Amino acid sequence: MYPNSKPFGGITVVFGGDFRQILPVTPKAGRPEIVGAALNNSPLWEHCQVFLLWRNMPLQSGNTDEQNRLIRDFSEWQLKVGDGKVDPISRKDHISEVLFRLPTQHVLNSVDTPIQDLIDVVYEDFSNNISNPQYFSSRAILTPTNVVVDDINYAILDKLPGETHTFYNQDSLEEQGLEENDFDESFPIEYLNSLNIPCIPKHELKLKIGTPVMLMRNLNQINGLCNGTRMMVTGCKKNSIECEITCGSHVGTKHLIPRIEMIPTETPWPFDFKRTQFPLQLCFAMTINKSQGQSLDIVGLFLPRPVFCHG
Known part of the structure; x- marks a missing residue:
């Protein structure tokens, strides 16, 4: 050919x-x-020619035979889940609704306050580590949807001491031409402020000094300001937020993060709008998709709904 x-x-x-x-x-x-x-x-x-990765690199060898056994058992269980070979506890008419039981050693049993109990386990000894950047950069709570992420983030934010700084965005419709004036008036600013899209910050951003945040845009890749970089807020000013990088090769460097213009793509609405806001989001908790590429020592999974959409 x-x-x-x-x-x-x-x-x-x-x-x-x-x-x-x-x-x-x-x-x-x-x-x-x-x-x-x-x-x-x-x-x-x-x-295409297929190459299979057969070694699970995140699960490195342990220091003892018991640790190696636990790592091997967990790795084998992961593969069974991916291959659909885990024995189900119930099976509904649709294949994507197969339920199976998680290993008991990985489950936190809670009835009344599951979110708070999970926070207490993942963020153990919280009050004595609120000024430790490595404490927050090494752990996170993962969940499937952004709605639950916000609930967890604000629950932990309330536990931090200090003043809460609230930053609001500025929304506007993209220029549609003079003939689109009547169309533009159909979507007031209050309606634009209410729109929440995963790829851009929300209308209201609440922060405190010492809050861990994640950068949502590439600002300066040479200085380590990339999409997904975790930082800690060290200062809140009127038109900028001072942050200290807590991961990667630029750990300890401080930068001023400005407001930037962001235009979402592939939206379900019949218009394009522009949002000006700080490209930051709280990262006590994050979605499972957003956590890809992150290095974490302690992870808690909160799954209030089925997480396997395809089987």
Whole structure:
């Protein structure tokens, strides 16, 4: 086959992913649409050569035989979940609603206050570590949706001492031309402020000195200000927020984070709008997807709803 007739002109392209864990995000789609959007259903798949990663790198060898046994058992259980070989405790009509029981050693039994009990376990000895950046950068609570993330973040924020600083954004519709004036008036600023989109900050941002935050945009990659960088708030000013990086190769460096303009893409609304806000979000808790690429020592999972959308 000539290079011109090959996909991508014969250039080597690497596709990475694990179809057992994370499938494409398809808004308002069911299981057939989500599975159909996966890479292995693409016409390009027949031209791909598959390389399998067989060693679980995050699960390194322990210091004792007992630790090695626990690591090996957990790794084998993970693979069984991905392969669908875990014995179900109930099975509903739809395959995506199979329920199975988690190992008891990984479950925190709580009836009345599950969120607070999980916070107490993940953020143990909280009051004595509120000024320790490494304490917050090494742990987090993960959950599937942003709604639950906000509830957990503000519950922990209330436990921090100090004054709460509230920053509001500025929303505006993108220019549509003079003929769109009547259309623009149909969407007041109050309505734009109420819109919450995962890729941009919310209308109201509450912070305290010592709060761990995560950067939501690439501001200066050379200085370590990248999307996903975890930082600690060290100062709250009127038009900027001073933060200290707590992870990566630029640990300990301080930077002033300004408000920036952000325009969301692929929204369900029939208009484009612009939001000016600090590109920061609290990261006591974060979504499971947002946690990819993060290095954490202590992780708590809060799963109030089924988390496996595809089986």
